[in-house]
């Protein structure tokens with residue numbers, strides 16, 4: 001097999017975090033005198049990290065323009081509520097555990113690369129029982145730039161002492177695919193996550209796999 005390491009996206013790939021993110025967003029919105037948003041709407045706002053989520057949730061659109069005072073009030077409330085509930089309703093997707101075990105049995109080194117801030121990533125990996133699979137977690141605030149910039153993938157690759165051409169990225173959105181392409185890494189996409197409201201069919205991925213378990217089988221054939 002060509003791969004020695006795998007970099008996993010978190011939200012929408014390993015974990016369904018939308019119920020918790022929606023609760024935190026709606027607690028923030030209620031406090032700021034706005035009506036609650038539906039989960040499927042919030043799902044389209046996820047992908048570029050917490051600040052962009054708060055901007056989109058407060059404007060209820062992909063328009064991220066907002067006054068600085070309102071943004072800082074929203075950020076403070078969102079962080080407070082998300083810390084309080086992070087993981088409560090989060091579910092590990094079907095096929096993730098089998099897939100992670102299969103990658104581990106194949107001897108691959110694994111890391112998480114997420115746009116979620118590190119203060120949420122670490123406790124969530126512990127709470128969902130996934131932490132032990134990964135040597136490192138690179139979060140949205142670990143590097144100077146987030147996905148779709150390749151920087152966090154390159155950083156994770158260095159931490160794992162791997163080469164980009166031997167590294168596989170698995171994600172649910174264009175942010176993952178664009179970052180992987182720019183980093184010179186292979187990338188497969190799962191269709192069940194959140195791609196900012198778009199399907200994954202038009203992404204420039206090497207394959208679309210139904211589950212992480214299927215991704216492990218795909219990797220073995222390369």
Ligand SMILES: O=C(O)COP(=O)(O)O
Nearest residue numbers: 010011047048049114115
């Ligand atoms: O926090 C986000 O916006 C998305 O996080 P992800 O990179 O794990 O999908």
Ligand SMILES: [Mg+2]
Nearest residue numbers: 009011012172
């Ligand atoms: Mg994702």
